[in-house]
Amino acid sequence: AQKVTQAQTEISVVEKEDVTLDCVYETRDTTYYLFWYKQPPSGELVFLIRRNSFDEQNEISGRYSWNFQKSTSSFNFTITASQVVDSAVYFCALSVNSGGSNYKLTFGKGTLLTVNP
Amino acid sequence: DTGVSQNPRHKITKRGQNVTFRCDPISEHNRLYWYRQTLGQGPEFLTYFQNEAQLEKSRLLSDRFSAERPKGSFSTLEIQRTEQGDSAMYLCASSPVINEQFFGPGTRLTVL
Numbered sequence: 001a002q003k004v005t006q007a008q009t010e011i012s013v014v015e016k017e018d019v020t021l022d023c024v025y026e027t028r029d030t031t032y033y034l035f036w037y038k039q040p041p042s043g044e045l046v047f048l049i050r051r052n053s054f055d056e057q058n059e060i061s062g063r064y065s066w067n068f069q070k071s072t073s074s075f076n077f078t079i080t081a082s083q084v085v086d087s088a089v090y091f092c093a094l095s096v097n098s099g100g101s102n103y104k105l106t107f108g109k110g111t112l113l114t115v116n117p
Numbered sequence: 118d119t120g121v122s123q124n125p126r127h128k129i130t131k132r133g134q135n136v137t138f139r140c141d142p143i144s145e146h147n148r149l150y151w152y153r154q155t156l157g158q159g160p161e162f163l164t165y166f167q168n169e170a171q172l173e174k175s176r177l178l179s180d181r182f183s184a185e186r187p188k189g190s191f192s193t194l195e196i197q198r199t200e201q202g203d204s205a206m207y208l209c210a211s212s213p214v215i216n217e218q219f220f221g222p223g224t225r226l227t228v229l
Contacts, residue, residue, distance in 0.1 A: 095216060
């Protein structure tokens with residue numbers, strides 16, 4: 001079975017601070033995919049990034065960066081110079097092929113990030 | 118707008134009533150997923166369609182729940198004899214290829 005743990009339930013920062021959201025995953029599959037989604041107050045899940053298990057390169061996209069470490073089964077997400085618009089719930093998710101090309105997502109419980117002006 | 122759409126966006130019903138939600142995926146996406154999200158939790162998988170075939174159902178999907186995807190286009194999720202524990206956000210996602218799921222805005226169900 002797959003499991004995703006986001007130990008930080010809530011984080012509060014002041015604008016322009018850097019913040020890192022932690023994600024630890026569990027799976028016995030050697031081929032898997034990791035994701036981060038953003039859920040603003042409107043409720044719609046917004047895709048941020050996908051990583052496969054064979055690609056451990058870190059990625060940077062603007063103020064966002066992701067650190068994937070298989071040795072610690074972690075896929076952490078850092079926002080640099082946070083802004084009020086970054087306030088949202090962030091979900092880490094994992095998918096493997098559960099048969100029939102079903103790559104259903106297993107989500108963590110999410111981290112509520114509040115960026116204060 | 119060519120994204121995933123869901124209707125209604127909000128539904129309030131009384132316990133024991135039946136409700137039906139609709140999901141219109143992105144055109145030509147052959148994979149469709151339903152998830153349920155309760156307050157303070159991440160979304161949980163309910164069921165998966167590839168074209169019109171329902172290939173997997175979660176144990177969360179009790180006998181009161183049924184989902185269909187006729188002709189491999191839109192999908193419906195019906196809950197019969199609703200209970201207060203069914204109150205949640207129901208999310209639909211469609212996918213053209215493996216590992217790229219696009220989510221709709223969800224249907225928020227409140228059972229009184």
